[in-house]
Amino acid sequence: MTQTSTSTATPIATDAFVLHDEDRAAIAHERDHYPHPQAASIEALKIVQRRHGWVPDAAIDAIARELGVSPASVEGVATFYSLIFRQPVGRHVILLCDSSSCFLTDYEALRDAFFEHLGIGFGQTTPDGRFTLLPVCCLGACDRGPALMIGDDTHGPVAPEEIPTLLEAYA
């Protein structure tokens, strides 16, 4: 997927990234769950992303130092998993389920309506930095298809005409 960001968000300076004290504590807490600190890589990336919205290059180095693993290992993980963002995203990420059961309950009409309403395609961010739109694997909400997530909230079934009202709650 090409991520053509049109966000106005400015990337954080990448030469010096300092992990927030709370995040260091949270990473240490996760690390204690495993026999090897590398196992906390994904959680560490998620912790940093929760604060910054995305994971800048320098944060990779900071996490690697914190866990005592190589930056290449952390970067390899960061680029593999679809919910780790290596570019700035909007304030709210919309994950639109594009798998078979939603496809069978008219996902494509909903997708096209999102494209039109937001004026962006998949992998893009609205110019006001409010929404990023991404496709996602079957959300396990097939009895409510077509389904989607906005931030932590799962919605479904969603009809194309319901989009404006649905998005109002996400400023």
Add this chain to the structure above:
Amino acid sequence: MSRILQDRDERRPETHPLTFRLNDDGTPVMLEAYREQQGYASVERAFRDLTSKTLIEELKTANLRGRGGGGFSAGLKWSLTMQGEGIPRGYIVCNADEMEPGTFKDRLLLEQQPHLLIEGMILAGFANNAYQGYIFMRGEYVDAARTVQRALDEARAAGWLGRDVAGSGWDFDIALHTGAGRYICGEETALINSLEGKRANPRAKPPFPGQSGAWGKPTVVNNVETLCNVPSIVLHGADWYQGLSQGKSGDGGTKLYGVSGKVKRPGLWELPMGTPATELMERAGGMREGHTLKTWLPGGGSTGFLLPEHLELALDFDTIGNAGSRLGTGLIAVVADDQSVVSLTRNLEEFFARESCGWCTPCRDGLPWSVKLLQALEAGEGERGDIDLLESLAVDLGPGRTFCAHAPGAAMPLASAIHYFREEFERGVTRGQGVAHADPIPVGSV
């Protein structure tokens, strides 16, 4: 929130071991209510009456087959875990990475009955001599993660986890691990790599996880629903469990079945193993007005299409396997007569192409190739030979040619779609044979 579409009156302890405790309003059953309804009684029984060996024998006799889609005997899997003198204690990993297209059953158990899973994992730890459990949950299950974490804290505070579990002198704890996307994490060896904080590429087998899994130690990976079946087997015995599916299937117990697609009441039901799909369709109220059933997937995107005439077959592993498909997760997705099988197959192969980890060539290259061919057929721009090429791709993506079951899973709907609906694919062929079908470069010409 997933819903069970059976009232409390229908869900009884003796017939609905997975769901009898669920609240009608969908709120989670937490420790106090769970304990009042036989909760953790199986752990007490195991500590009192069973050994690792006798527990595993009971599970084998019960014929509990893996509910993640593979259908492998859970008892047999556990009997292959290395344990004994000089062998380190290992791990129980619950596969809660539910992402199989059309599958929404584990979400129900995770969101509404977390203690049943924890109880099953304690029994798995006891039987397999593990010291630590991990619940590997997909990152998108945010509510489930909160509920499960709360339940883990409750269980630890009440002495069901941690040091000296319930006064047994035995230590076992469970941690929640949440993922960050990617369907391939559901493959058990890819899941172990992901748990270790690596890219989720599958591992070559052997060694099997039971010999050398997470951090090189014996590791058992079981699906959520599989583990949730274990407490009632331990508490009431294999004969009772087998009796649940008596006369319907040789596979023991009940199953969380479901229906999605254009039906009137999509949802979930706990029913005996071997229940025919006709009963599911009745419970789902049939197709929506103006639609008739064209075809269906019996248990996820990696299972083969079946026809309406197959609805009467028992939904169990052997019967659906003998019909040329797979039971998979047992949640059926229905396709209406006005929906294109070519388009749906394209959608499925796009999914598998995107979700391939890229580790081995047939999967990394073959799946995008199938997508290109299907897109052309869907647009009415297919070339003569495209369908044969798709069929040969389905063979080359099949079992034994790749590290894991991802590509073979993708091949199943592709091959069966062409098998049953070839004329739909042929309608997309409008051009002569082009460069894609040219003879390969003759050997020795370079």
